[in-house]
Amino acid sequence: MGELIERLRRLGRERREWICLPLGLAVALLGRSVLPLIAGAVAVPLVRRWLAARRRKREREQREAAVIELCGTVAGDLRAGRQPGEAVAGIKDAGMGPGWPEVSAAARFGGDVPDALRKAGRQPGAEGLNGVAACWRVAVDGGAGLAAGLERVAAALGAERDQRDELDAQLTTTRSTAVMLAVLPVLALLMGAALGAAPLQVLLHTPAGLGCLVLGGLLESAGLAWTRRIVRAAVGDGPGEGKGE
Template sequence: MNRLLGWPVASVIVAVYCLLALLALHHRIRRRDSERDVARLIDAVDATAEGLRAGALPDGSAVPALAAGSDRTLAVARGRLAAAYRLSEHLGVPLADLLERVEADLRAGQALRGEMAAQLAGAQTSTVVLLPLPLIGLWVGSALGADPAQQLLHTTLGAACALTACGLQCGGLLWTGRMVRAATAEVRR
């Protein structure tokens, strides 16, 4: 019976760590895409403002269409751009001036997000270093002549310990991620 216990326990642990890796990759890709979209939007706003200064007629749909997306930063930028177009249209405020202010605000937000990412790099590195510690522990145990995998995967107590440790590590990673997202939520606006 205990021999059969090893495969499900190992399968659950591998599946959990694969899921965590996929979630981390997904978040990284979303952040990268978001920053790339914001950079494109800044360039489009800058080009539109320069075009207006050079005498081009304003096109009320060109820049806000570039801000399409589900990211909160882009949604806020889209709202600011729409407000700039409305102010210009209804109050006669020069659109180029408003767009330059929106661009400056977007650049300041981009710089702040860059600084926040630099500050969080140490915590993220610590997470990457701590994540493989259970595997290192298994390796050290094997190097010392013990068979930790046998104990963790093929005994009831070992399986309970392995699953509890996996759950606690996942909970810690998810909790830490939630704290980081809460701390950076204001920067994303």
């Protein structure tokens, strides 16, 4: 029974976009119209794309943090007297996705570690591994200090992340505006229903209401698209260009 509940919970987390259907059905029953159900069905792929974008952003941020932590950990091990291959091979789960086992294997068995690092660095958020690969190559070929190079890479990646976090904080007002644009129509419907105006009946069963619904939907979409464009332009001009949402 516990395993079944856990599976249901995992399925709910992985398929959260399907909640649009019961919500649309509930509104359709309240308004006695099939239009909300159709809107709920149309919203499913849109919400799925939004959730997927959020998941990719979260994974990218986790990999960025993992690369910074990796640089600090390996640099500390090197200064403690461990060999580079031994220090990297000792990191079992670096949080950088499926490309890391190849790096660990190359370090453990004497393979081409820089090449494995560059391959792992192709994942979104793990681009800092290209700098680690360059430091590794220079340290092996030229005898430069790998620990110092890794510390500089970690400092540069940390500074870039801090700048991006500061930009995100500055964009909070713009994102809040987008949330308000999405929530205001729902609040207006709730207020109308509380006043006994039957807004769903007017919107879904009268020509004027349908016209207002279409026009409001177009204006809502235009407002959200414009706000999203402002955010993307700001992110594109800031640090980490090309890594926007």
